[in-house]
Amino acid sequence: MCIVIANAVRQSHNLSVINVLLIGVIRMNVVEIENITKTFGALKAVDDLSLNVPQGSIYGFIGPNGSGKTTTLRMIMNIIYPDSGKIRIFDKEMRGTASERIGYLPEERGMYKKMKVRELLRFYGELKSGRKVNKEVDYWLDKLDLSDWADKKIETLSKGMGQKVQFISTVVSQPELIILDEPFTGLDPVNVETIKNAVLELRTQGATVIFSTHDMNVAENMCDFIFMIFKGKKVLDGTLVSIQDKYGSDTLRVRTEGGISTLKNLDGVEKIADFGQLQELRIAPDNDHQKILSEIMSRTRVYSFELAKPTLYDIFLRIAGPEAKEETDA
Amino acid sequence: MRRVFRMVKREYLASVKTKAFIIMLVLMPVLMGGSGIAMYLLRGQVDTTDKQVTVLDRSGIVADMLLKAVEERNKSAVYDKKTRKKIQPAYIIDISKPDEKDPQAQRLRLSDRIRLGELHAFLEIGPNVRHPEGEQSTFSIKYHAKNAAVDNIRNWLNNTINPYLRKVRIKDAGVDESKADEIMAWLQVEAMGLVSVDEETGEIKEAKRTSEAEAFLVPVILFFLMFMLVMMGAMPLLQTTMEEKTQRIAEVLLGCLKPHEFMAGKVIGGLAVSLTVAFIYIIGGIFFLGKIGLKDFIPFYIIPWFFIFLVLEIVMLGSLLAALGSACNDPKDAQNLTFPAMIPVFFPMFIFMPILQEPTSSFATWLSLFPPFTPMLMLIRKAAPVGIPAWQPWVGLVGVVLFTAFVVWVGGRIFRIGILMQGGAPKLSNMIKWAIRG
Numbered sequence: 202m203c204i205v206i207a208n209a210v211r212q213s214h215n216l217s218v219i220n221v222l223l224i225g226v227i228r229m230n231v232v233e234i235e236n237i238t239k240t241f242g243a244l245k246a247v248d249d250l251s252l253n254v255p256q257g258s259i260y261g262f263i264g265p266n267g268s269g270k271t272t273t274l275r276m277i278m279n280i281i282y283p284d285s286g287k288i289r290i291f292d293k294e295m296r297g298t299a300s301e302r303i304g305y306l307p308e309e310r311g312m313y314k315k316m317k318v319r320e321l322l323r324f325y326g327e328l329k330s331g332r333k334v335n336k337e338v339d340y341w342l343d344k345l346d347l348s349d350w351a352d353k354k355i356e357t358l359s360k361g362m363g364q365k366v367q368f369i370s371t372v373v374s375q376p377e378l379i380i381l382d383e384p385f386t387g388l389d390p391v392n393v394e395t396i397k398n399a400v401l402e403l404r405t406q407g408a409t410v411i412f413s414t415h416d417m418n419v420a421e422n423m424c425d426f427i428f429m430i431f432k433g434k435k436v437l438d439g440t441l442v443s444i445q446d447k448y449g450s451d452t453l454r455v456r457t458e459g460g461i462s463t464l465k466n467l468d469g470v471e472k473i474a475d476f477g478q479l480q481e482l483r484i485a486p487d488n489d490h491q492k493i494l495s496e497i498m499s500r501t502r503v504y505s506f507e508l509a510k511p512t513l514y515d516i517f518l519r520i521a522g523p524e525a526k527e528e529t530d531a
Numbered sequence: 532m533r534r535v536f537r538m539v540k541r542e543y544l545a546s547v548k549t550k551a552f553i554i555m556l557v558l559m560p561v562l563m564g565g566s567g568i569a570m571y572l573l574r575g576q577v578d579t580t581d582k583q584v585t586v587l588d589r590s591g592i593v594a595d596m597l598l599k600a601v602e603e604r605n606k607s608a609v610y611d612k613k614t615r616k617k618i619q620p621a622y623i624i625d626i627s628k629p630d631e632k633d634p635q636a637q638r639l640r641l642s643d644r645i646r647l648g649e650l651h652a653f654l655e656i657g658p659n660v661r662h663p664e665g666e667q668s669t670f671s672i673k674y675h676a677k678n679a680a681v682d683n684i685r686n687w688l689n690n691t692i693n694p695y696l697r698k699v700r701i702k703d704a705g706v707d708e709s710k711a712d713e714i715m716a717w718l719q720v721e722a723m724g725l726v727s728v729d730e731e732t733g734e735i736k737e738a739k740r741t742s743e744a745e746a747f748l749v750p751v752i753l754f755f756l757m758f759m760l761v762m763m764g765a766m767p768l769l770q771t772t773m774e775e776k777t778q779r780i781a782e783v784l785l786g787c788l789k790p791h792e793f794m795a796g797k798v799i800g801g802l803a804v805s806l807t808v809a810f811i812y813i814i815g816g817i818f819f820l821g822k823i824g825l826k827d828f829i830p831f832y833i834i835p836w837f838f839i840f841l842v843l844e845i846v847m848l849g850s851l852l853a854a855l856g857s858a859c860n861d862p863k864d865a866q867n868l869t870f871p872a873m874i875p876v877f878f879p880m881f882i883f884m885p886i887l888q889e890p891t892s893s894f895a896t897w898l899s900l901f902p903p904f905t906p907m908l909m910l911i912r913k914a915a916p917v918g919i920p921a922w923q924p925w926v927g928l929v930g931v932v933l934f935t936a937f938v939v940w941v942g943g944r945i946f947r948i949g950i951l952m953q954g955g956a957p958k959l960s961n962m963i964k965w966a967i968r969g
Contacts, residue, residue: 280785281951305786311779315545324541328787331533370783 229292231256231378231409232277237286239272246272247283248433254411254426259404261424262413263513265521269433270413271308274382277411278305290378301330304376308383308413310367314356318347321355322370330374341369345395361392368396372403379403381412385419397423417514427513431521445510448519452509453482453490459501469493474515481515535792535799538784542800546767547807556808559759579609582651582684583623585641589658592699593692594626600691622684629655638675645677652676652684660696661703749830750887750914754879756812757841757907761876764805765848768797769872772856772950773865781857781950790947794857798849798939805845809838833914836924840906840931847903847935848875850942857949858957868957879907890915900927902934941966 232254239247247269254260262270275281276288279300287294291302312321319338326334342348345365350358358366364387372379381400385393397419404410414420420427421441429437437444457463461475469488474481484490490508497503511519546552588594605621630637644650655673663670672692674685698711706714729736775781784793813834820829855872859865870877879886886895890912896919899908905927912919948965949957 275951278786280782301787303786305783307779307782307786309779309782311775311781311783313545313780314778324537325783325787328534328537328784331537367783 229256230254230289231291232411233287233289233292234273234277235287235289237273237276237283237288239269239276239281239283245433247276247430250286250430250433250435252428252435252438254409256409257404257407258409258425259400259423260409260411261420261427262411262430263415263417263420263427263437263517264413264430268521269430271382273430274305274380274411274413278303278380301374302377304329304371304374304379306367306371306379306381306384308386310363312355312363312367312370315354317352317354318342318358318366319351322366322373325370326373329376334373337373337375338369341373344399345369361388364388365392365396368399372399372408377408379408379410379412381410383414384412385414385416393419417512417517421513429517429520436520437516441513444513444516448511448516450490450508450510451484451486452511452515453484453493454507454509455480455482455494455497456504456506457497457501458504463501464497467493467496483511483515534788535796538788538793538796539800539803542771542797543803543807546800546804552804555763556811559808560812577619579617579620581621581623583625583649584651584684585625585627585653586656587627587629587637587653588656589629590656590660592661593656593695594624596695597624597688597691598626600695604687622687625650627653642675645675652679652682654688656692660692661699747887749828749833750911751883753830753833753837753914754883754907754911756809757837757844757910758876758880760805760809760841761844761848763808764801764845765798765852766869766873768801768849769852769856769859769865769869770862772797772853772946773859773862776857776950777860785950790950791943793950794850794853794943794946797853798846801849802842802845805841806838809841813837830914833910836913837910839928840910843928843931843935844875844906847906847931847938848872850935850939854942854945854949854962855957857946858952858962860953860956864956875903876907879904879911883908883911887911887915890917890919896923899923900930902927902930905931905934944968 230253232252234250234252237247237250238245250269250273252273262273264270272281276283277290279288279290290300316324319342322338322342323334326338339348339351342351345368347362347365347369350362355363355366364384368381368384371381379400384396384400388396400410400412400423424441426440427437427444428435455464456479460478461473461480464470464473464480464482467482469485470482470493471485472483474483482493484493494503494506586594586597588597601622601624609617609619609621611618638653638655641650641653645652653675655671655675657668657670657672659665659670660672672688674682674688676682676685679685694715697715698708701711701714702708727736728734772781775784781793788796817826817829820826852872855868856865859868882898886892886898886908889895895908895912898904899912900923909924909927913924945962945965949962
């Protein structure tokens with residue numbers, strides 16, 4: 202039902218109607234993953250993973266390199282199959298089939314270098330949708346400021362332009378589910394902004410977007426849900442707020458006269474991150490931040506302070522950084 | 532199906548819409564007939580410098596004849612009659628007395644003169660050439676030159692001395708000298724086809740003289756055309772699949788197509804390229820031969836078989852090569868697999884001559900019924916003037932259809948896994964595992 206509405210909405214291109222409808226409908230899950238496991242030789246790339254992606258959401262996949270993000274995305278795409286467990290896309294198990302309802306941007310760009318931009322986009326679009334996509338190609342070329350390059354060969358494009366072309370090839374067939382593996386890697390800030398806006402627009406039109414990224418800021422700002430995978434296992438899944446709530450307000454940001462040198466050996470502080478003019482202190486569980494602040498004030502002059510929830514970047518490092526590795530090793 | 536068709540279209544246009552394809556289309560017949568054309572064009576390119584040959588005649592009967600013969604030859608063969616341009620070297624025969632005391636020293640002196648460029652060759656004629664009896668060295672004729680084995684003068688000497696000596700021997704036997712030519716007349720055994728009944732008139736038709744063109748050229752041209760078309764349609768699949776894999780295009784395509792659709796698109800695209808070229812050459816060939824009045828040489832009966840076997844060969848090899856390409860991770864891997872993968876076309880190339888000479892031998896029959904070789908070998912047997920039993924092409928066809936289906940099935944299973952497998956050289960054991968497990 203939701204998909205039908207979403208399709209109708211996307212075709213109408215009427216944003217106000219879209220917003221109203223999307224708010225009004227009860228979201229179903231576009232992707233349902235149940236206990237999937239994938240092993241390559243001795244390596245368990247994905248281990249007993251379950252995940253639901255609601256329709257119309259932007260779902261961010263984060264995790265260190267080699268943690269299983271791409272493998273999971275490829276399994277959703279049906280390019281590889283899980284050894285065990287189930288994946289349901291649009292409420293159907295789709296093993297062995299390629300769906301025209303899904304658009305996929307792989308991590309490493311794959312384009313025929315000798316083809317011209319417009320020709321390549323039409324080819325990918327027609328291959329995916331089985332219909333002519335000439336209008337859509339021109340629309341996206343114009344939108345991403347690539348019209349002047351439409352008749353140039355792929356091999357003449359810069360990396361950023363190539364990436365934009367690959368992005369268009371993913372969305373030109375108007376898929377309902379868009380899977381983007383590292384869509385912002387290698388892009389300059391202007392192009393990051395362009396792609397971000399395009400993704401947000403697609404979501405507004407009803408598409409569901411899953412993307413993996415190493416940019417925690419992008420994940421924080423764009424995603425409705427964040428999923429983190431580490432060593433093949435799910436370690437985080439939920440909205441940013443719910444994830445941050447798990448960790449509580451355990452971060453004290455201070456700006457002092459003495460800087461980092463005056464903050465050493467504070468009782469109840471697990472870790473200090475020094476940003477030069479600003480320091481972030483992680484408060485150990487069951488410690489009072491007021492006491493710590495008093496101790497700092499007794500040592501130096503405090504210009505400003507803030508009790509905050511950890512950022513996604515910080516949470517990422519706590520799970521997958523060297524500190525976590527030391528804990529695991531111990 | 533629409534997606535496969537779109538993939539086929541891309542593969543086809545990517546090959547056909549290139550300058551290289553057009554150039555190849557024009558150049559290929561030129562290259563195929565290149566040696567003949569080159570020989571024709573270069574026929575006048577001979578060294579016309581006069582050639583001096585010293586003759587040591589121990590028989591005492593050949594030297595004078597040679598002097599007369601060379602004079603005749605130089606009068607008629609050295610200059611073009613119309614243009615008076617020198618087209619052949621004049622031969623200069625120089626008769627020397629054999630040194631019986633130290634023949635080796637004389638040979639060395641003459642050899643040194645050849646090395647210095649003063650002399651082209653020297654000829655030693657044994658004493659007993661008139662009646663070759665006794666020790667062989669006494670009736671041998673030896674021609675010494677820098678490149679004696681392929682020297683035209685040696686051929687001329689051969690064709691001049693031998694008929695003369697035969698005539699001398701006939702005369703010595705007491706036969707009238709005027710009968711010598713008749714005695715020595717050489718009659719050629721003519722190659723004739725089989726007598727048949729004219730379907731329209733019911734009359735028995737004269738057997739046709741079979742020419743070398745019919746017996747040899749037609750099967751060989753079709754055989755080489757098929758080889759070329761296979762190289763053009765199937766061979767690139769190994770390389771292009773490997774490139775699509777390493778350039779990550781395959782991953783994008785697999786987001787749009789099922790693996791077997793992807794492979795089918797590539798193979799059918801390659802097939803379409805080959806069929807385009809085949810149609811152009813065959814229709815062009817028929818038109819050309821018709822124009823120059825050689826329509827009778829066109830083997831219409833073999834053309835459907837040619838296309839059937841061509842399609843099967845390309846589908847079979849194309850699937851195999853695409854599967855192997857999917858297992859490769861760099862050009863070196865692909866290069867290493869090229870030769871073994873092309874055995875079904877290379878092996879028939881090595882053995883086509885004996886098969887063409889004896890198309891009904893059991894060696895030819897059994898090999899042509901072995902499915903990987905059937906398309907090429909059955910075609911050449913069928914095209915040969917010697918008829919093969921009618922059931923054999925059909926049995927071969929059934930075998931090759933089944934084998935092709937098997938290769939496509941196995942290739943598809945290897946392709947599905949190989950195309951996403953990164954790192955490591957392709958191993959036969961892995962490919963067998965992929966084919967079995969799917």
